[in-house]
Amino acid sequence: MINVNANDKKIEKSLKDFVKFKFPHNISEEIFLSIEVFDNKGSILIKWGSFEKNISFSFKDFSECNHFLKREILKNLPNEFIDKSFGTLIGVRPSKLYAKIRDKNSREISKKILKRDYLMPENDIDFLEEIYVNQKNLLDASTYKNYNIYIHIPFCPSRCTYCSFPSLTIDFEKVPGFIRALEKELREISKYYKKPPHTVYIGGGTPSAIGPENLAYIIDLVLENYGMPEEFTVECGRADTFSLELLKTLKDRGISRISLNPQTFNEEILKDLNRYGGADFLKYYNMAKSLDFRVINMDLIIGLPGENKKSIISSINRAVDLDPENITLHSLALKKGSRLFESAYINDKDYSEILSYAKNLLAENSYKVYYMYRQKRMTLNGENIGYGKDKTFCLYNILIMEEMEDILAFGMAASTKILNKNFKFKKCFNYKNLADYENRINDIILEKSKLIEKKEELF
Structure with a gap:
């Protein structure tokens, strides 16, 4: 207390x-x-x-x-x-503050400011400098007039015990109604945009849970109404939703980046999390590699119930051995709405040693850190960190964290963010209940339209 x-x-x-x-x-x-x-x-x-x-x-x-x-x-x-990591900073985006200071100062002066004013340890400053350097060329080419699309598909085969996202166990009778509302939202908002989006990210939930045909329909809607972006990511997520048909569907439509997320390679831990299909992961990962997607990402979670230092390091080593272009390490965050939170699960282990091991191992294997964020109720000393090989960094992840461009968000529970030229922004939120999202889609479109129309007048 x-x-x-x-x-x-x-x-x-x-x-x-x-x-x-x-x-x-x-x-x-x-x-x-x-x-x-x-x-x-x-x-x-x-x-x-x-x-x-x-x-x-x-x-x-x-x-x-x-x-x-x-x-x-x-x-x-x-x-x-x-916990003295990152000094007095407890916000989601320490890299954003670092960039603001660093843009105006040399590395050494920035370090002095962060040590003096924020009591930030030197190793954290060096870490943020690495992110700053790896992001700089991408962000320098950015403009607030760009826009990005996020589509939230709220269906999953089952709800993992750590999950707090607005999601529903898949019921195929509910999918057509969701797609009709999503289609209307996508088509109506597209009239404001003449050029393609910078990036598109389809997440969830588990987008692949709705099946290849439904997912193909949504992708085609985006391409028809907005055009092909510089980067197009689809989260496939769970191995129990993978298939060769799914992977070919994505490849045929020019999807450049897919996320195949084992979370851990410990099959017993996955079962305890109410997550299945891990035994088939390697088979489908090899299929995806053979189809030559430009970027494959893997997510791992550090701090899952039942895992220890040995099993976590084993999963990190295996991911590195598989050699995907991106690896994202998430520290477990206990959020309201998850079964772990409701059961008062506590993880008091300090994973800083594992994070240090992972940083060194990934660096030795040509991975560079390109974005990070923190959350409340994370395992001690925890961060979410994205690693990528040269020229494979996920643009969408960088842009949403650094808040440099508009994010148009579609689907149940999606959050839109519109910026003005001073990089101040306003948000609007889609309904978190599926019935409300479908029945009040006209209200959603109206609110989003007003925000887009007043982009230059914000504040």
Whole structure:
């Protein structure tokens, strides 16, 4: 239990989020923080078991108080008490802040700023520099006038225990109604666009769960109404939805990037996760390689229930041996809506050693880190990290993380983001319930149309 009390409620809320992110998830003793702020002075009392510390401080500008408090908490707690990775940053996109600083400063000055103002460890700064360098040419060629398409297909063969995405167990009687609504949404919005999208990403759910014919129909709708993008990704996801017909369907339509996601190569762990088909993964992966897709991505999850250091490293080694163009390592995030979260599952293991092992192994095998993001309720020291070989980095992943271009999102529960020339954005959200999505598709189209029409007037 973590208790945070402050005489300023905005500061209290911000620090609650901060300490929940930074402190261990399986705390057995109560942590108590009491903060008092008056004018340009304040104090923090920290109690945790036998540890107690009272810190007095002063500051010049009240607007800096919140960040100052976070620095004081980090500086005054021992490393074993708190996660100090990425310093005071707890947001999803540390690479975005790094790029903002780095664009205006040399590497060495940027490093000094991040160490001084954010207490960021040097190894994390070096990691963000690597991402910055690998993204720079792609982002320099970007323009806010570009747009990208995301299509959310909400069906899966079964719901994995760690999954919190808006998804439904596949019912083929419901698929035609979903596709009719999706088709209307795609066709109506296409009238605003004369050139092809920069990228297209079909995700879910498990898009391949709806079958090759239905998936081909959706891809054809995109190509007919928008044109061929520079990069077209389809998540196939689970091996129990793979087939040679599916792979040929994607290849014949010019899909440049597919994601085949084992999550782990431990078959017993997969069964416990309510995820199946792992035994057939290698067969279909080899089929995909023989069809010569430009990029194949593999996802692995670190921190799954029942896994240990040995089994995780075994999966990482196997993925590297298979030599896909992209490998994405996800640290398990326990989110509301997942069965693991609802069952109060806690993983208190520190996987930083495994992440370091993976970074070194992937670098030795010509993989470069090209994007990353963090989430709340991740396993300790966790990150989601994308690795790719030269000229295979996923553009869509970079663009959605760095928020440099519009994302037009279609399908149930999809989230659209429209930017203006100052890279400020507004969002609109599709309904998370399938019946609402289908029955209120005209409302969705109207809201999205208004946002697109006012792109240059935002803010």
